[in-house]
Amino acid sequence: MLLSLSRILVIFLLSASFNTFSANVSTYLPDGAVYNEKVPTPESTLGFGVGERHPRHDQVLSYLQQVAMVSPRVNIAEMGRTTEFRSQVLLTISSPENLANLDDILARRTDMTMSAEDPVVVWLGYSVHGDEISGTNAAMVVAYHLAASQDKNVANMLNDTIIVIEPSINPDGMDRFVNWVNTHRGMTENPDPNHIEHHQDWRTGRTNHFGFDLNRDWLLLSQKESQNRLPYFHKYQPNVLGDFHEMGANSSYFFQPGIPTRTHPLTPAKNTELTKLLATYHAKALDTKDRLYYSEESFDDFYYGKGSTYPDINGGVGVLFEQASSRGLQQNTINGLLTFEYGIQNHVLTSLSTIEGAWKHQAQFKAYRQSFYQQAKQQAQDESFNGYIFTETEDNYRLQSFLSKLQQHQINVYPLTQDYKIHQRSYIADKSFYIPLAQPQYRVIKALFNQQKNFQDNTFYDVSGWTLPLAMNIKFAQVGRTWGLKVAESPWQPNTVKVPEVSATAYAYVFEWHNFLAPKLLNKITSANIKAKVATKTFSATVNGTTRAFDKGTIIVPAGIQQLENWRSILADFAEDSQMPLLALDTGLTTKGIDLGSRSFSPVSAPKVLMVGGKGVSQYEAGEILYYLDNLLEIPVTVVEMDRLSAINFADYSHIIMVDGKYNSLNSRVLSKVQSWLVNGGVLFGQKRAARWLSDNEILEMDFVSKNHIDQLFDTESLNYGDKEVLAGRKRIAGAIFQSQLDTNHPLAYGYQFSELPVFRNSTVIMEQTNVPFISVAKYSEAPLLSGYADKNLVNRLGNNPTLVAHNVGKGRVIASTDDLAFRGYFLGSMKIIANSLFFSKAFSTSMAE
Structure with a gap:
């Protein structure tokens, strides 16, 4: 049946209002450029222009696959699948000749001399935070430009350059965000920052399936997406890596270098110099469009677990890009109307400027990579020790996990062939390993084992301590002289351990x-x-x-x-x-x-676990515990948002977990239900600010150090306004590792051989000391800082204070920690306390009256 003319007009008008921006791909690209008509444009495949709406991951993938099918300049490969089974893809773009010889070219990259005449490699990674989606959209434009351009300069550049594009680093988070925006945007665009389109629900698109920030996982490798990517990173060994993000709407555009003093000391000074060289190309590209931007301000180049810093200890130069985010189609800001299209354009400009700068200065980037590894060899020789030795005799899972992470970072680890003793500790041959410093990944080894506690600039954007063996509770030591140390000739390789058959008649x-x-x-x-x-x-x-x-x-x-x-x-x-x-x-x-x-x-008995979630609760810490319990231990966890708790029958659950968050919105009815459930036998676990909330509501019988008390630890008499940021940095613990002392007789410490347990702290929630016996399961040692920066005033205030406490509440139990016990999914050492809280909470009894 034919549509009436009026009906057609209504459909046309609705379509016109919904697609406010006419974003033909040519609007993002150089004026007058000519393109191969055989290569499909994004709009011809998507059905809408780039920037007109938010495409789903499958739509982006479909477009890129079609480009790869018709262009001899483009290869596409699947690196793996996410938890939600979305494909992680990698595009390789170069001249047809380079692609035909790609395996040989990449194989030569381990030999610096042989690879001197080979192409420079540029890796562009987009939207590791799934709701920072201007990057993924820019990736489609950049891929089209490189695949279809008829410009001779582009062809010449492709002869000398291999461009690797990871269009969506976080597909699961991306689709979570896209579905939110497409659900809540109106038929008429609404730039009001208060509109629901710009405010996602509790689980935002920033994180992956388990609520992890994948831009913190390059070094830690707890998540599947990172594990899938890393072999390809080391296969390509990029000279330059661009890492494309978004930031607050009222910002402009940022590119590195950032604050010069906030670069990790393991990063060579030449790295910053080359980053500044590339910055001149970014500035020129943005100047042509009169775009606001800034550099050498904010952010840092310190933590090596980010996409822009991991290359810095692997012979490359990582560059962070941050675009002010519309978090939807458009948003009013202090700089005027910010559109999705505008953000995409900026990322396209700096993507192309990154490629241009690397290409035109390829000799410098190749020479830098060669000197990087030559310096590493010399620096290893100049060290006061030869390597690290480590052991774990009881827990094969943690040991194998640790070995696997080292291997994924291309670190050679050698099994001991006979027992060895150093620093009064014996290292048993079949459970101990040695890492020599003298190998190409010298800097990565130092980054993973380093326990530095003070730096040139002690203000951190992210964590300052992440020492891998401490996090995994692996005993290790530096080896000075290797006399008497016997190791295998070949590095460790994983093997399958067969579980012995079980007796069918045992008592x-x-x-x-x-x-x-x-x-x-x-x-x-x-x-x-x-x-x-x-x-x-x-x-x-x-x-x-x-x-x-x-x-x-x-x-x-x-x-x-x-x-x-x-x-x-x-x-x-x-x-x-x-x-x-x-x-x-x-x-x-x-x-x-x-x-x-x-x-x-x-x-x-089997626990029945409820975790409190929703707005106000840390999605990161909730995700960490979900990852541990659900993914690693296969224990189901029921997540209930705070605003639904009043309708829940708590009697259906044995345990309630409350991670860090703001719980003041919980009403008296919920509080009364929690108290009644506890008295009747429930078990409540609270972490960080949740623990303080339990104390404030007289559920947890512990006092906490007040903010005023922490302020009084710092002398501010001689400070001026310029010291404000430094003081704020001293008053916070951005993320460091501390030594706790466990009471190994307590059921919550079952499974631990030693009383010393490294724990992760990233807050100033501090419990006061208590005179009540048996309530403290763990306390900090007298001088507890093991790795990373914390001001001496805070370190001294933490010394000997409890960090894990537990006591009875009627027939129930309350357990509280001021540490992040499952931090970023790699703190395998302290995770077991959470499991012990589920299974052994009734194996102890500690009354506050005792």
């Missing part, structure tokens, strides 16, 4: 809690109604004819109390799935300590 089965995945197995078996108990005292028993000692926290599964059919075969399957060895006991009579029928074996 009881045992597994030890020091293994990282022990909570995973315990949750599986208790969820399947297989009964298990935890040892609250030590014992020894005979296993395969040999007497073995078992520590507190050991789990037993006795045959005599099981009611489930086929429980043995189910248990064996769970053990294999969890990669956990089960030991068989033939009798309930132990050789030493408690027997298996003792009441000192406490029953454990």
Whole structure:
């Protein structure tokens, strides 16, 4: 049936108002440029122009795949899939001749002399924060320009350059943001900053599926997206990497170098010099369009876990770009109306200026890379020690995870072939490894193991300490002279450890809690109604004819109390799935300590966990604990926003987790429900400001240091206004690692061999010391700072103060920490405290009256 003329007119008018900007790709590109008509334009594939609306990841991917199909200048490869199964792709753009010989060219990059005449490599990474989407849209324009341009300069440039484009570093977050904006934008554009289009829900598009900031994960490699990318980064070994972001709407445009004093000391001075050289090209490109911008101000080049800094310890030059964000189609700002199209244009300009600058000065960038590794070799020789030795004897999961991260960073690690002793610690051959400094990744090794505590500029945009072995609770030491140290000739390679078969007739089965995945197995078996108990005292028993000692926290599964059919075969399957060895006991009579029928074996059950979420709650810390419990341990977590808590029946849950956040909006009805649930047996875990909220509401019997008290620690009498930023930096702990002392007898510390446990702190939420016995599960050591910067006034104030406390509330328990126990998914050392809080919270009893 034909549409009426009036109906057609209405559709046309609606379409015209929705597509306010007519964004033909040519509007982003040089005037008068000629393009190959066989290469499709973005608008011909998307059905709308770049900047007219926000495309989904699949639409961007479809367009780039079509470009790669028709252009001999473009290859496209899938690096992997995200948690939500979106494709992570990489475009390689160069001359057809270079692409035909790409494998040979890349293979030569490890030999600096052979590769001197090969193309310079420029990597452009876009929208690592999924809601900073002007970058992904700019990627489509840049890819079209390079694939279709008929300009001779472009062809000449492609002969000498390999451009690598990662169009969407965070596809899951990108689509979360796109769906929000496309849902909430009106048919008529609304630039009001208060409009819902510009204000995402609690889980923003900035983060990936688990709520992680992927721009903090290049070094830590906890997330799948980073693990998928890194082999390609090391395959291409880029000379220059552009990292394209967005910032607050009332800003303009930023490109590095940033503040000169906030560069990590491991980064060569020549790196900054080359960054400044590129900056002249960015300035020229933006000047031609009369765009506002700034440089050498804000941000820093310190933390190596970001896309703009990881290249700086890998022979390249990373450059951060920040565009003021419209966070929608358009927004009113102090600089006037900011449109999505405007932001895309700026990123296109600086993408092309990055390529141009690298191409025209390719000899300098190649020479820099060569000198970078030559200097690394010399610096390793000049060190006062030869390498690092490390060990982990009880937890194979943490050890293998640590080794895997080192290998992904191209670090050679050598197994010990005989035992070695240094600094009063023995390093057992089959559980210990050596890392020589004298290898190409010298600077990466130093960045991962460094424990520096003071710097030229102690003001940090991000964390100041991230020492990998401390985070993973791996014992390590510097090795001065290597005399007597025997290691394998070949570097470590991963191998599959087969779980031994499980006896079909055992009196009881045992597994030890020091293994990282022990909570995973315990949750599986208790969820399947297989009964298990935890040892609250030590014992020894005979296993395969040999007497073995078992520590507190050991789990037993006795045959005599099981009611489930086929429980043995189910248990064996769970053990294999969890990669956990089960030991068989033939009798309930132990050789030493408690027997298996003792009441000192406490029953454990599967937890039913509720996590408080929603506006005001840290999406990062919630994501970290979700990643640990849901992804690593396969323990389901029910997330309930604060504004829905009043309608929830808390009796359905055994545990409530509250991470850092602002909880003052919780009303008296919710507070009363929480208190009643606790008294009747619930377990409440609070972290950082959640712990303080529990104290303020007289649930947690602990006092906290006030802000006024912290202010009084600092003498401000002689300061002037110019010292304001420095003082603010001294009063905060941006992120550093501290030494805590665990009470290893406490059930919340089961699985820990040593009392020393490194923990991560990024706040000034400080508990006061307490005289109540047994309430402190962990406290800071007297001089607790291990890695990173914290002002001495704050370090001294933390010394000997509690960091993890727990006590009874009626039949229930409250547990509180002032540290981020699962920080960025790589603090495997302190994560187990969270699992212990779920399984062993009723294995202790500490009354405030004691």
